[in-house]
Amino acid sequence: MNPLTRQDLANFAAQPTPDPTEWIRVQLDTGGIAAGAETVYVALEQALAEQHRGCELLRTGSVGYSFADPVVEVQAAGMPRVHYGALTPELAPTLLSEHFGAHRLLDDHVIASRRRGLVLDATVTHVLVGDTGAADGNKSEFLQFSFREELKRRGLADRVQVVRALDLGIYDEGAVVQLLPSAVTYTNVLAHDIARIVTESIDGGRVIDDLLWKMPDKQVRIVLRHCGEVDPDSLEDYLGRAQGYQALAKALFTLTPEQVIAEMKVSALRGRGGAGFPTWMKWQLTRAQPSAQHYVICNGDEGDPGAFMDRSVLESDPHTVLEGMMIAAFAMGASMGYFYIRAEYPKAVERIQRALDQARERGLLGRNILGSGFDFDAKIRLGAGAFVCGEETALIASIEGRRGSPSPRPPYPSVRGLWGMPTAINNVETLAIVPAILLRGGAWYASHGTETSRGTKVFAVTGKVRNAQLVEVPMGTTLREIVFDVCGGVLDGKEIKAVQTGGPSGGVIPTPLLHTPVSYETLQQLGSIMGSGGMLVMDQSDSMVDVAKFYLRFCVDESCGKCAPCRIGGYQLQQVLDRISRGRGAPGDLALIHRICHAMQKASLCGLGQTAPNPVLSTLRYFGEEYQAFIEGGPSYARKMSRVASVATTAAKPPADAGSATRSPIPVKEVSP
């Protein structure tokens, strides 16, 4: 294939490839595939052939609705564009005949649109209903029935279909109704409102103001802007539909490296890997080093348990990350880049590799890119299962083929990095933002977020949460909003106890502090960190001592053993915690914990050791009474607690399992243990 030229890109910008009129996008990321998205894809392919439908079957990454995997998005002529979740291969023929043939949506599988409308600009064809209220019996079926009866009475039953939704994106607001295709959404709908909605809105086309949900969606998708929209395996799709490589062309032909860095400075983007170092400054420092060779590294060693945003971005939108890396390289004068990706993410590796091959084939990598004189190439290096390699100097050691032990800084990698050359290491998310900043301007990006933390941040919300998913919100959104408004609160209607941020390097934030707006500084003040963006929700049945032990064990396992504070301190800390949790703690143990933690924070060589005490210290700070109870209660209390925990877990086996069992990739046989 011919190498791309500047003119080609200008043509793509002037004339984006139009969407096909009818398509189905199957979201095939690791999560989706594990839930059976590949089998759904195959079933859809078969059904399309059998039913002779001309709709295009497309592959994309994940839009982030992990709770509803496998997810597909469907566009049919004369139908609202919708996401279907929790699909099975068996449903494929029905989905096609209903959606494309009968123009009807499937009950219990539609995910309501988050782009809620405020005006009824089109005739209502479908009504999504759902009960988001308290747990005393689900009223969705009653709602559906009442709506149908009312529509029949008015003679509209043929024109409008009433559908039970899988998820409405609004929680604890009673009965919620969304009118498609305009996505006008009503909340707290009561029985007597139904007649009004049918007369006024569905028949009359007027919005009922006192029921209307006016709040804009809390999510702002910048990093995830193409996730679930573009085909991660297709350069053409990225170029044609997603303005791909336009930011690179802009940088190469209209900006100097200094201007790129200046734009990044305006955007005030800070590193999304956790530490929050200003990205422009990192680039500036690296650029300023006189050297024949500079390197740029994309840190995709997402080792924090519970974090999967980097995986999702790499899998769903690999070309954007590559484009971001190329812009970074241009700004710093680097001609070589590395993707350092965990080997646990085979799908991400595969897609980045394909992206690199495609880019190389079309002359986007190599010499004289787009005829600009800029040379750049990139390679992949696989992590080999060491958490510490997320640390910059350890990561470099690993690429150089050595043990991934960190070394003291300074010198920082921007001065002496890979092979002793100046190197900038940027997180996946950071690089994914870069093209957006260049296209839309640093000021636009900086208009999101708070004074010190600009822009948006992606969080992977998991644990005891109703809708585990990827969430992208502006900095300054509160934890409560993220957990309750976006993700629907705690699983099974239980009481929330705490939210853990930052993984093994972070801490817990108790319920009374959930109103805290999320930013680098506020989380740090609470004894936690932003980290890479894992957010774990815990309910009242979770023991904080157990959580602290879990994270500490992780850090002890992952300590590289180079420096004593981390190696010995971690081990000793673990011994003390273990003693306490067995009810054998001594009264002086809490003070001892503080002393060890302090030593580790002060004297450890790298971030792993310095932050390893955070989970312990923060649980101690907010849930000290749980530790105290173990110490005072003695072994009998400890035994009781472990019994309670095991009873709680067996009792908590939710009937929700039944639903997910049907989605498990293999037929499950009952086997007695």
Next chain:
Amino acid sequence: MISNLNLETQGQPEAAPASAPLSKPSTKNSLAPAPFPKVALIIERHGRKPARLVPILQEVQEEYRYLPPDILSYVARSLNIAPARVFGVATFYAHFAIKPKGKHLVRLCDGTACHVKDSVPILDAIRFRLGVTEAQPTTRDLLFTVETVACLGACGLAPVLVVDDQVYGAMTPEKALAVLESVREQERKEPSP
């Protein structure tokens, strides 16, 4: 012998744009036949660069399912680096196994999300059923190796079990055992090589 072939590579930065060929095909050692031809090929493919030690070991492990000591020494000789360095790297990273692993790798995610959704009872059940422990993770018939892994990034499906490359979500002890049973059943019917 082999070790003299490539002295220039230690710690040398890799060439910048990849349009340049990765490595020149190095001169064939005509004297002694390589004791591990497959390993020799892997090393050759990586241009005998010590910097490529990690990817080399990854590929060797893929071939042998673990890293036998003889091969580690052979890699060290071929790359002209100290065996201690190769052993150091091989023991540092969690992915490398010095002992033979089972035919089927059973990995249970014990990431945070899976942990709070009760992955530990699943692990206990699997270990009990297969008669393995943390210290002795491989079954005697070398059919299964049971490991925990920090996080697989499929937290929406927690708890997650991975057998070889197949991911199973929303596991319970019963379901996990059923998965293993089906693998064993498959083995009984038509043993894979």
